[in-house]
Amino acid sequence: MKNILITGALGQIGSELTIKLRKEYGNDHVIATDIRETDSDVVKGGPFEILDVTDGQKMYDLAKKYNADTIIHLAALLSATAEAKPLLAWNLNMGGLVNALETSRELGCQFFTPSSIGAFGPTTPKDQTPQDTIMRPTTMYGVNKVSGELLSDYYYQKFGVDTRGLRFPGLISYETPPGGGTTDYAVEIYYEAIKNKSYTSYIGEGTYMDMMYMPDALNAIVNLLEADPANLKHRNSFNVSAMSVAPETITKEIQKHIPEFTLSYDVDPVRQAIAESWPDGIDSAAAKAEWGFKAEYDLAKMTADMLEKLK
Ligand code: VAH
Numbered sequence: 001m002k003n004i005l006i007t008g009a010l011g012q013i014g015s016e017l018t019i020k021l022r023k024e025y026g027n028d029h030v031i032a033t034d035i036r037e038t039d040s041d042v043v044k045g046g047p048f049e050i051l052d053v054t055d056g057q058k059m060y061d062l063a064k065k066y067n068a069d070t071i072i073h074l075a076a077l078l079s080a081t082a083e084a085k086p087l088l089a090w091n092l093n094m095g096g097l098v099n100a101l102e103t104s105r106e107l108g109c110q111f112f113t114p115s116s117i118g119a120f121g122p123t124t125p126k127d128q129t130p131q132d133t134i135m136r137p138t139t140m141y142g143v144n145k146v147s148g149e150l151l152s153d154y155y156y157q158k159f160g161v162d163t164r165g166l167r168f169p170g171l172i173s174y175e176t177p178p179g180g181g182t183t184d185y186a187v188e189i190y191y192e193a194i195k196n197k198s199y200t201s202y203i204g205e206g207t208y209m210d211m212m213y214m215p216d217a218l219n220a221i222v223n224l225l226e227a228d229p230a231n232l233k234h235r236n237s238f239n240v241s242a243m244s245v246a247p248e249t250i251t252k253e254i255q256k257h258i259p260e261f262t263l264s265y266d267v268d269p270v271r272q273a274i275a276e277s278w279p280d281g282i283d284s285a286a287a288k289a290e291w292g293f294k295a296e297y298d299l300a301k302m303t304a305d306m307l308e309k310l311k
Contacts, residue, residue, distance in 0.1 A: 001110065001225060003029050005068040007053050007100065008075030009042050010034040013114065013217065015176040017072065018042045020218050031066045034075070053096030060103045070225070073100035073113040079141035080271050081180030086140035093144040101155045101163070110162040112225055113152065115237035117169050117210050118182075119145035122277045129279040131239050131286035138277050152236035164224050165237030167282070169210030171217050172302060174309045182274045186211055186250060190306045193254045193261050201247040202268035208280040210241035213297035213305070220293055227291035234286055242295030243302075244281035253303040 004021055008014045009032035021030045022045060032042045033051035042048065049062050053075045063071065075096050082089030097113060104111040120129060121137040135146045145167075152163040170183025177191075178184045185203045192199035203209075212220075220240050251263040287293035297305070 001025060001070045003031070003066055003068045004070040004072060005031045005033065005063050005066060006072045006074060007033050007051060007059070007096065008073070009048075010036065010038060010040065010176070011074055012171060012173060012176050012178040013214070014074045015040065015042050016173060016214055017074075017218050017221060019045065020222070022046050024222070031062065031068065033062065053099055054092060056099035056102060059099050060106065063103050063107050063109065068107065068109055070110045071100050071104050071112070072221070073097065073111070076144070077141070078178065078181040079116075079118050079139055079274050080182055082141040082144065083139055083270060083274060089140045089144060093141075094147060097148050097151065101151065101161065104161050104163070105155060105159045110164070110225065111152070111155070112164050112221060113148060115145045115149050115165050115167045116141070117167055117241075117278050117282055118142045118274075119149060119167055119237075120279050120282075124279060126280045129239065129282040131234060131283065139274050141274075142277070149236040156235055162229065164232070164235050166220055166224060166287075167237045167239050168217060169212050169241045169282070171212055171214055172306065173214035174306055175214070182271045183209055183211065185247065186245065189247070189250055189254070189263075190303075190310055193258055194307065194310045197258060197260050198262045198264070200264045200266045202266060202271055203247055203275055204265055204267045204272055205248055206246055207272065207275050208244050208246045209275055209278060210243070210282050211245050212240065212242040212295060213302040216242050216295040216297055219296075220287075223293065224287075224291055231290050233290055238287040238290070238293070239282045239284050240287050240293055240295075241282050241284050242297055243299050245299055249299065250303070253299050254307070257304065257307050
């Protein structure tokens, strides 16, 4: 990777991935783009361009202008927003993806986009969800993600584009809060623990979902993109997870640091239904075997770091 163009660079993943890649590859080699501009380090620390990913010509022009050899396509609507605005989600998530794949094909770029545990559905085995299994998601976000996996594999098989992807679990971070996701509760709970020593969860007790701390997610992206293609039996997309948690298990870990922290519930039926259609815990064996995936943070280590950083 020498010249990397990132879409959605101001989002939860993009805002940290841009900084990390600029440190590793040089500020001028990482072109951050997003639909809006802010005064953040992402905008001030290196090349930044306004880009609406549904504008394929502009995406092509920017990739050409900066001589991009890698496209990391992150711009998308997350699960809860997609469920509220399904047609907008289809047009943005799939239109943006096709533009990024076409630009990669025309300019010979390596390509990465995240999939999600949201690509699985209620008929998928819930525990130790295999890499290759039934995928009948019942959300628009899941339809977008499973379609995106198939399309990315098609661009690899048909056009030889070096496409790679990860099925991310809920991502937990303290730099840029996620927006419009179902797993956002697992980020909010840490902010509220510091601010109010209490949190009301919109996800119900006993609802397990896969999660991962952002440093592990960023390392997984770089390690997958730098992996020897000869070892890849899969491409779009690899199961990766660090832990399977529920609101009460995060609470118990927080209480080791803030004993007076309390959790209550006010379940949001829409996001609860989305969460219940997803696996409880996925199997990351293929990622470990094919490119050495390894998560450094478990619930205890992540909780200690989140609370320390948010203080
Ligand atoms: C969401 N954070 O909640 C995203 C993610 C697995 C969840 O895809 O929609």
